[in-house]
Amino acid sequence: MSLGPSLACIGLMGKYDNPLHIAIFEPHSAVESAHLEFSFLLNASLDIFELRASDRNRVDQDLGMLQAIDERLSTWGWQTGTGTKFAVIVDMWGKQGRPSTGSAIKGEDLKPVFKALQTAYIRLLQNPFYTPDDHTPMAAVRSRGSAGEIKSKKFIAEVKRIGDVWTPGLEKF
Amino acid sequence: MASNKAARDGEKIWKTNVDKVNAELVTLTYGTMVAQLCSDFNHKYGEVNQQLDKMGYNIGMRLIEDFFAKSGVQRCGNLRETAETISKIGFKMFLNITPTVSNWSADNKSFSLIFDENPLADCVELPNDGRAQDELWFSNIFCGILRGALEMVQMQVEAHYVADVLRGDETTEMRITLLRYMEDEMPPDDE
Numbered sequence: 001m002s003l004g005p006s007l008a009c010i011g012l013m014g015k016y017d018n019p020l021h022i023a024i025f026e027p028h029s030a031v032e033s034a035h036l037e038f039s040f041l042l043n044a045s046l047d048i049f050e051l052r053a054s055d056r057n058r059v060d061q062d063l064g065m066l067q068a069i070d071e072r073l074s075t076w077g078w079q080t081g082t083g084t085k086f087a088v089i090v091d092m093w094g095k096q097g098r099p100s101t102g103s104a105i106k107g108e109d110l111k112p113v114f115k116a117l118q119t120a121y122i123r124l125l126q127n128p129f130y131t132p133d134d135h136t137p138m139a140a141v142r143s144r145g146s147a148g149e150i151k152s153k154k155f156i157a158e159v160k161r162i163g164d165v166w167t168p169g170l171e172k173f
Numbered sequence: 174m175a176s177n178k179a180a181r182d183g184e185k186i187w188k189t190n191v192d193k194v195n196a197e198l199v200t201l202t203y204g205t206m207v208a209q210l211c212s213d214f215n216h217k218y219g220e221v222n223q224q225l226d227k228m229g230y231n232i233g234m235r236l237i238e239d240f241f242a243k244s245g246v247q248r249c250g251n252l253r254e255t256a257e258t259i260s261k262i263g264f265k266m267f268l269n270i271t272p273t274v275s276n277w278s279a280d281n282k283s284f285s286l287i288f289d290e291n292p293l294a295d296c297v298e299l300p301n302d303g304r305a306q307d308e309l310w311f312s313n314i315f316c317g318i319l320r321g322a323l324e325m326v327q328m329q330v331e332a333h334y335v336a337d338v339l340r341g342d343e344t345t346e347m348r349i350t351l352l353r354y355m356e357d358e359m360p361p362d363d364e
Contacts, residue, residue, distance in 0.1 A: 123296045126201065127204070128201070128205050128208040129297070129300045130298070153298070153301070
């Protein structure tokens, strides 16, 4: 297992700020309340998404670091042209869960992550049996119960792979 | 020997004689159509397979003419030659793939086409409703196309999928069985 920073959580939010998929990685995945806690963190980042995305001078989909939560966790964001948001929470302590002497994370380090996530998302959208309209808050209300989250096994597995293998400086997944 | 020549011919025809379209266009169009059929037929996948086969049959009957015009292929001497032509020239010419011909039966009347790649099924993940994985043959239109095309050259065949990677199988395999050579003056099948 590699030392140094790793990904703690990957979150996908739709145009209506609805959660599409949340993946949590080691060592946090072992914590029972992790899903709730990371949902809060992702939720808290949505305002910053909106703020950054409304910047007229913005040319890139990459929104950079959204917030540093504490000395350990920080949230990074990416918003596509259709308003789909990718949020990545980086854990400076890494998979070991201990402070390490890794250098600071740069935006460049996370670009491949977002690119890979976007590719996975595009592939998901190209699946004819995936209907984006079924994954909005309105549809979730109609269907009662299912929250409109992504269920595709391929997509979930790919997100998990991205979160598991990423280390700073990794160019290709 | 014959197989090599077919491969060379196929390559040449693909390079020089064929108009090409964007792959995503084909994939998305076909995928949307199948998904729509599934919802139209209330996810009765047996019916969907049948519809796809029927559509394919209608395509095949027309496509064979185009195939001859562009390829200049002459009459095949036996089923082995036909199989090679289907794979190395037919599929190559229309989809730029060459499924492997294998698993010949002892009487040389049936064989399998193994698809390493399938442009129709790129990015497809079958619905996870517990039935689609067992009942739907996503690319069933191919079976109909082959049936229709071969019928126009007096060969009655039966074609069906026996495995599909979309269902979690190792390979995608189509089984084709020659039923009989039809007489020229036979009235056409009423389908």
